[in-house]
Amino acid sequence: MTNIETNQDRLWSTLMDLGQLGETEIGxxxxxxxxxxxxxxxxxxxxxxxxxxxxIFVDGFGNIRIRRQGKNPDAPVVMCGSHLDTQPTGxxxxxxxxxxxxxxxxxxxxxxxxxxxxxxxxxxxxxxxGYMFQPMMGSAVWTGMLPLEDAFAMxxxxxxxxxxxxxxxxxxxxxAPFMDRAKVACYIELHIEQGPVLGNAGEIIGVVDxxxxxxxxxxxxxxxxxxxxxTPMPVRKDAMMGMSRIALEVKRIAEDxxxxxxxxxxAEVFPNSRNTIPGRVKFSADLRHxxxxxxxxxxxxxxxxxxxxxxxxxxxxxxxxxxxxxPLPFNQPLADGIEKAALATQKPYRRMFTGAGHDxxxxxxxxxxxxxxxxxxxxxxxxxxxxxxxxxxxxxADVLVNTLMAAANGxxxxx
Amino acid sequence: MTNIETNQDRLWSTLMDLGQLGETEIGxxxxxxxxxxxxxxxxxxxxxxxxxxxxIFVDGFGNIRIRRQGKNPDAPVVMCGSHLDTQPTGxxxxxxxxxxxxxxxxxxxxxxxxxxxxxxxxxxxxxxxGYMFQPMMGSAVWTGMLPLEDAFAMxxxxxxxxxxxxxxxxxxxxxAPFMDRAKVACYIELHIEQGPVLGNAGEIIGVVDxxxxxxxxxxxxxxxxxxxxxTPMPVRKDAMMGMSRIALEVKRIAEDxxxxxxxxxxAEVFPNSRNTIPGRVKFSADLRHxxxxxxxxxxxxxxxxxxxxxxxxxxxxxxxxxxxxxPLPFNQPLADGIEKAALATQKPYRRMFTGAGHDxxxxxxxxxxxxxxxxxxxxxxxxxxxxxxxxxxxxxADVLVNTLMAAANGxxxxx
Numbered sequence: 033m034t035n036i037e038t039n040q041d042r043l044w045s046t047l048m049d050l051g052q053l054g055e056t057e058i059g060x061x062x063x064x065x066x067x068x069x070x071x072x073x074x075x076x077x078x079x080x081x082x083x084x085x086x087x088i089f090v091d092g093f094g095n096i097r098i099r100r101q102g103k104n105p106d107a108p109v110v111m112c113g114s115h116l117d118t119q120p121t122g123x124x125x126x127x128x129x130x131x132x133x134x135x136x137x138x139x140x141x142x143x144x145x146x147x148x149x150x151x152x153x154x155x156x157x158x159x160x161x162g163y164m165f166q167p168m169m170g171s172a173v174w175t176g177m178l179p180l181e182d183a184f185a186m187x188x189x190x191x192x193x194x195x196x197x198x199x200x201x202x203x204x205x206x207x208a209p210f211m212d213r214a215k216v217a218c219y220i221e222l223h224i225e226q227g228p229v230l231g232n233a234g235e236i237i238g239v240v241d242x243x244x245x246x247x248x249x250x251x252x253x254x255x256x257x258x259x260x261x262x263t264p265m266p267v268r269k270d271a272m273m274g275m276s277r278i279a280l281e282v283k284r285i286a287e288d289x290x291x292x293x294x295x296x297x298x299a300e301v302f303p304n305s306r307n308t309i310p311g312r313v314k315f316s317a318d319l320r321h322x323x324x325x326x327x328x329x330x331x332x333x334x335x336x337x338x339x340x341x342x343x344x345x346x347x348x349x350x351x352x353x354x355x356x357x358x359p360l361p362f363n364q365p366l367a368d369g370i371e372k373a374a375l376a377t378q379k380p381y382r383r384m385f386t387g388a389g390h391d392x393x394x395x396x397x398x399x400x401x402x403x404x405x406x407x408x409x410x411x412x413x414x415x416x417x418x419x420x421x422x423x424x425x426x427x428x429a430d431v432l433v434n435t436l437m438a439a440a441n442g443x444x445x446x447x
Numbered sequence: 448m449t450n451i452e453t454n455q456d457r458l459w460s461t462l463m464d465l466g467q468l469g470e471t472e473i474g475x476x477x478x479x480x481x482x483x484x485x486x487x488x489x490x491x492x493x494x495x496x497x498x499x500x501x502x503i504f505v506d507g508f509g510n511i512r513i514r515r516q517g518k519n520p521d522a523p524v525v526m527c528g529s530h531l532d533t534q535p536t537g538x539x540x541x542x543x544x545x546x547x548x549x550x551x552x553x554x555x556x557x558x559x560x561x562x563x564x565x566x567x568x569x570x571x572x573x574x575x576x577g578y579m580f581q582p583m584m585g586s587a588v589w590t591g592m593l594p595l596e597d598a599f600a601m602x603x604x605x606x607x608x609x610x611x612x613x614x615x616x617x618x619x620x621x622x623a624p625f626m627d628r629a630k631v632a633c634y635i636e637l638h639i640e641q642g643p644v645l646g647n648a649g650e651i652i653g654v655v656d657x658x659x660x661x662x663x664x665x666x667x668x669x670x671x672x673x674x675x676x677x678t679p680m681p682v683r684k685d686a687m688m689g690m691s692r693i694a695l696e697v698k699r700i701a702e703d704x705x706x707x708x709x710x711x712x713x714a715e716v717f718p719n720s721r722n723t724i725p726g727r728v729k730f731s732a733d734l735r736h737x738x739x740x741x742x743x744x745x746x747x748x749x750x751x752x753x754x755x756x757x758x759x760x761x762x763x764x765x766x767x768x769x770x771x772x773x774p775l776p777f778n779q780p781l782a783d784g785i786e787k788a789a790l791a792t793q794k795p796y797r798r799m800f801t802g803a804g805h806d807x808x809x810x811x812x813x814x815x816x817x818x819x820x821x822x823x824x825x826x827x828x829x830x831x832x833x834x835x836x837x838x839x840x841x842x843x844a845d846v847l848v849n850t851l852m853a854a855a856n857g858x859x860x861x862x
Contacts, residue, residue: 227677228679244676248721258642261642261735263643265707270698270710272714296691299716306710388674388676
């Protein structure tokens with residue numbers, strides 16, 4: 033089998049051309065879903081797809097599929113993709129790179145005159161960023177996790193219309209049937225890492241074979257508000273000190289269970305006056321791990337330690353779970369296929385999990401799925417400073433095209 | 448020397464009568480300085496003082512002095528007092544008890560037909576609570592710590608007049624000269640504890656021989672804001688975790704240096720989003736100790752530990768001192784005199800320091816000063832639930848009257 037190489041200059045100029053739409057003064061991108069700017073981005077992508085000889089399908093939720101036909105049009109489709117919308121202060125790579133990397137894969141296959149057995153499709157998922165409504169909607173509707181009528185019934189206080197009208201305004205309320213999941217062989221998503229792991233290690237490719245699972249907790253501690261002067265330490269019931277101890281346990285539990293993550297991102301103190309011992313605090317805690325058993329053990333340890341700290345300090349504890357997301361291994365043979373393509377680039381790579389959520393995390397519940405990461409500068413994303421290097425973009429696209437080709441030629445068995 | 452006893456029923460009914468002025472639905476008191484209600488309280492007190500045979504003086508800052516003459520009118524005056532104003536959601540005891548306890552002392556000396564060598568005065572200090580302008584103003588002006596013209600120049604956004612007009616409206620912009628400090632022997636303030644120490648120990652009298660000194664710090668920690676999912680623990684610069692460690696050091700330093708206090712009453716987290724590692728926090732820290740050397744050592748330890756924690760965690764530390772109040776020992780021979788009177792009651796007592804600020808803390812810089820505490824229920828004050836027991840009020844007044852008598856008869860040498 034030949035090893036295909038993508039065209040770095042073409043991929044980069046395609047990325048930069050699309051990044052013009054909504055470009056911010058400091059080089060970021062503001063191209064929220066349902067806006068005129070994102071309609072332009074969708075149009076531009078479709079025109080490129082047409083030039084590349086693809087068929088174009090838009091389904092009833094605005095998801096765009098472009099298809100490069102295979103020798104056997106009835107063979108299960110090999111699918112890749114991501115999204116074109118951005119956060120209001122986003123960048124030119126998050127999502128876009130996965131879509132245009134897929135387009136570059138098709139263009140490179142065309143250049144090389146390679147015909148694959150199965151068709152290859154690149155999908156643009158609607159409203160991944162969820163600046164309005166909620167994130168990762170296109171894949172949620174497609175997989176059936178979110179019924180279409182529920183999605184259309186949603187409202188968002190930032191706008192006075194629903195998703196159906198929003199798609200119609202852009203001209204992307206399509207009439208193509210939703211792609212039959214039974215006719216899809218696998219899904220691969222190419223993306224910037226949005227974290228610092230690859231960059232810090234000097235690695236160019238992440239072979240992503242799992243998602244983190246996640247417990248999001250809401251905590252409230254109630255003690256006794258009192259004057260900070262005349263109240264001796266032994267009689268205090270200081271909610272701030274209780275929160276501090278629990279926060280450090282979140283950190284310790286994560287550090288004891290690497291590669292776990294532990295975060296307390298939100299905190300409020302009452303009455304929040306320097307001369308008063310806090311009688312109450314509210315805060316969030318977040319524990320993540322890619323391994324279900326490990327995560328369950330962390331959850332149990334956290335609940336026990338929060339209870340024992342608050343018992344010891346005479347604080348009342350209210351602990352509720354805001355969200356629980358199960359850890360989800362991706363498809364290992366598909367990840368092995370990505371690793372094989374990564375090896376062929378002769379660049380440093382690692383197998384890793386994704387810390388952030390992606391459409392791939394929805395799709396992985398139903399289909400063989402894996403992801404490919406490249407580094408982004410300083411691990412920064414969802415930020416106008418988000419950046420990726422042109423040569424890294426090319427190497428990631430190389431891994432994608434060769435994995436797509438292998439999959440479309442039946443060289444990957446998903447078990 | 449005879450031991451004088453005060454009249455519990457008279458003292459209690461006097462307290463309850465004055466507490467009618469501004470009484471709230473749940474039994475607290477709302478009688479802010481410069482209001483018509485507090486004018487009524489001043490008037491009522493003056494009428495009682497007149498009935499008790501006292502001369503009444505109102506100085507140019509509205510401080511009221513009532514004098515029970517001594518055999519030797521030129522002997523340095525023995526002074527006690529406190530204040531009649533309350534917080535908007537205050538109680539019937541904070542301040543008022545010290546004033547009416549002094550009045551009860553005079554009444555009891557009258558009943559017993561005791562003539563003291565030196566005159567005895569009870570002072571009502573203007574605007575101790577500082578709900579408007581600032582706290583402890585009457586004693587600050589009297590001692591010269593706050594020049595009269597500066598006090599009169601102050602404005603407060605809650606009202607459209609200054610203090611001079613406020614006093615004039617109440618009829619308490621007096622023309623008596625400010626009492627000559629050189630003609631005052633000592634100052635004693637009787638007060639509810641405003642903390643739980645006596646109540647928890649089952650003690651009735653606090654012989655207060657010192658104030659706490661106090662360091663108030665403002666801290667800001669700057670780390671790196673990042674996505675809570677894809678950012679591994681070892682590369683994080685999490686300002687929330689830095690704050691948590693420093694807060695627990697505040698607690699530990701205080702606990703290692705009892706009877707020190709350590710508090711972080713105020714905290715703000717940025718951007719305060721559950722899915723983002725906090726890049727910045729602002730918080731207060733408060734360390735108190737009655738001993739100057741101990742407090743200085745705590746200050747040094749705190750600064751070192753804050754620096755070493757932030758250095759270790761890669762956080763930028765900004766630490767500034769918002770306020771520093773030196774610890775101030777009260778006059779020990781005067782406190783010994785109070786202890787002698789406490790012993791005579793045969794009730795449990797302790798020597799202690801005051802955690803809260805009082806007019807006595809200003810006056811102690813210039814004159815032999817000490818305080819007498821009685822318990823308040825659950826240590827609660829500055830609250831409509833503030834409460835003291837009638838028999839405790841009587842015992843505190845017993846200690847006051849016998850100390851005043853000893854002092855006014857030259858039995859206390861202040862060194």
